[in-house]
């Protein structure tokens with residue numbers, strides 16, 4: 452074993468759970484991040500989908516992100532608590548052109564709070580406004596988004612799963628925040644550029 456091998460610790464694994472209403476773009480976000488693809492055709496997620504992606508954070512830290520893509524219809528169902536359990540990060544996703552998907556995040560967040568209230572460590576929660584390629588159709592004001600973040604101490608993200616805009620950065624920032632790693636400007640700018648389709 453070389454010196455550099457022995458210095459390298461094992462990969463860190465983080466469980467990230469993606470929640471939000473049906474059609475807000477959770478599967479698209481996960482596939483854009485993990486597979487760098489986007490499908491225009493809507494295919495409802497039944498229950499749960501699961502993606503893995505390894506990223507490297509500053510300090511040569513290898514992190515494997517387990518992305519749990521939870522179907523929008525699972526709210527109120529028996530399995531949702533189990534999916535959320537043990538998450539280090541929660542992505543609350545809404546569609547910026549769909550007010551209802553934003554309003555309903557309150558319900559999703561209530562489930563998260565209920566599941567995690569007795570945990571020793573609380574997950575990091577990120578508010579993710581998706582479909583920013585449809586800015587001209589935005590119905591959820593940025594102010595509202597920011598207020599929701601401030602009131603609950605969420606990190607704030609705007610992305611487009613369609614163009615890839617800020618998707619890698621979103622996951623990278625969440626992973627870095629969970630692990631207490633500060634990203635500098637250059638590292639954030641190095642994030643993969645959007646590949647327009």
Ligand SMILES: Nc1nc2c(ncn2[C@@H]2O[C@H](COP(=O)(O)OP(=O)(O)OP(=O)(O)O)[C@@H](O)[C@H]2O)c(=O)[nH]1
Nearest residue numbers: 473474475476477478479491493496523582612613
């Ligand atoms: N314009 C645009 N469309 C998007 C974007 N993200 C997703 N979509 C479209 O929105 C629809 C729903 O996307 P999904 O990713 O399947 O939504 P979901 O949240 O996983 O839905 P459920 O499986 O029902 O929970 C699809 O037709 C996608 O192509 C985006 O960033 N921009």
